[in-house]
Amino acid sequence: xxxxxxxxxxxxxxxxxxxxxxxxxxxxxxxxxxxxxxxxxxxxxxxxxxxxxxxxxxxxxxxxxxxxxxxxxxxxxxxxxxxxxxxxxxxxxxxxxxxxxxxxxxxxxxxxxxxxxxxxxxxxxxxxxxxxxxxxxxxxxxxxxxxxxxxxxxxxxxxxxxxxxxxxxxxxxxxxxxxxx
Amino acid sequence: xxxxxxxxxxxxxxxxxxxxxxxxxxxxxxxxxxxxxxxxxxxxxxxxxxxxxxxxxxxxxxxxxxxxxxxxxxxx
Numbered sequence: 001x002x003x004x005x006x007x008x009x010x011x012x013x014x015x016x017x018x019x020x021x022x023x024x025x026x027x028x029x030x031x032x033x034x035x036x037x038x039x040x041x042x043x044x045x046x047x048x049x050x051x052x053x054x055x056x057x058x059x060x061x062x063x064x065x066x067x068x069x070x071x072x073x074x075x076x077x078x079x080x081x082x083x084x085x086x087x088x089x090x091x092x093x094x095x096x097x098x099x100x101x102x103x104x105x106x107x108x109x110x111x112x113x114x115x116x117x118x119x120x121x122x123x124x125x126x127x128x129x130x131x132x133x134x135x136x137x138x139x140x141x142x143x144x145x146x147x148x149x150x151x152x153x154x155x156x157x158x159x160x161x162x163x164x165x166x167x168x169x170x171x172x173x174x175x176x177x178x179x180x181x
Numbered sequence: 182x183x184x185x186x187x188x189x190x191x192x193x194x195x196x197x198x199x200x201x202x203x204x205x206x207x208x209x210x211x212x213x214x215x216x217x218x219x220x221x222x223x224x225x226x227x228x229x230x231x232x233x234x235x236x237x238x239x240x241x242x243x244x245x246x247x248x249x250x251x252x253x254x255x256x257x
Contacts, residue, residue: 033190033214041230080231080245081191083214087230 003158006105009093011062016092018105024057025180026154027173028109030097030145031060033083040149041087043170047177048089054181055156058089061106063097066148098144106145109152113163114143122167155180182207183255186223186234188214193246194233200248201235204257208235 003026004019029044048058097106118125128147132140139146151164153176161180164173183201185208187194194210201208213220213232223234227244235251236242243250251257 033188079193079247080233081188081193082231083188083191083220 001108003105003108003154003160006108008061008103008105011091011093013093016090021057021059022158023156024055025051025156025177026152027056027058027177028105028152028154029058029060030063030106030148030150031091032062032064032066032148033081040166040170041082044089045087047170047174048087050174051177051181052089056177056181060087060089060091061097061103062091062094063145063148064094065096065098065145097150098139102144109160109163110143110145112160113152115146115165116163118146118165119167122169125167128166153177153180182209183235183237184209184211184239186211186213186219186226186236187232188212191232196246197233197235197251200246200251206255206257 004017004022006018008016008018010016027044027047031041044058044060048056095103097103098110102110118128120126132146147166149166151168151170151173152160153162153164153173155161162173162176183206185194185197185201187197187210189212198208198210211219211223213223220230222239223232224230226236226239226242227234229244231244233246234242234244235254237255241254243254
């Protein structure tokens with residue numbers, strides 16, 4: 001079973017076989033419409049703008065499993081929300097990404113690349129750990145997706161070569177992407 | 182007609198709707214999650230993908246639920 005064997009549905013309900021992306025470098029991300037500041041969407045779009053002509057595709061999978069308990073958002077200051085629309089890369093159907101109900105693709109990705117901890121220098125790292133310990137202690141166990149904006153990098157041959165946690169910004173992985181293009 | 186761009190599960194959009202209602206302001210709600218053309222119009226207006234966006238003339242707008250700015254925009 002490889003990455004190209006999975007079939008998923010776009011947000012318009014159209015079936016898409018990941019084999020269609022053979023030869024491309026893929027960045028697969030679990031996304032979320034969020035209130036407050038969502039710089040990761042913006043940075044993902046910037047990566048897409050910069051590298052799509054060289055063969056990068058970004059695949060966004062919206063998921064509500066982490067809703068309602070977002071750490072570090074200051075909604076009182078940022079009085080707006082964002083939806084997935086607006087980004088130009090492909091967004092797929094909303095679905096689960098962790099646990100028993102996780103989509104097969106995410107079971108595969110998390111089996112390929114294990115959880116190796118958060119980047120503790122990121123300002124969200126500590127509030128995220130605190131929020132997980134308090135609300136979802138079971139999420140901290142094992143290799144499942146910990147939070148929104150976990151990113152998997154896939155090379156042109158379909159190998160899952162890296163996993164970046166929510167605490168790694170899209171902008172900071174530009175070099176990793178470039179090395180595969 | 183005043184327009185609000187937003188989406189259903191957006192709490193700030195709901196606050197915005199309630200506020201305009203409380204002021205007796207009629208508005209059209211444009212759902213950017215359901216209607217790609219509304220999403221496009223909204224992004225064209227603000228250059229951003231955040232909502233709520235309140236506008237009366239499709240030119241001047243307020244992004245976010247900011248009562249003072251909304252009052253100023255709509256002359257409330």
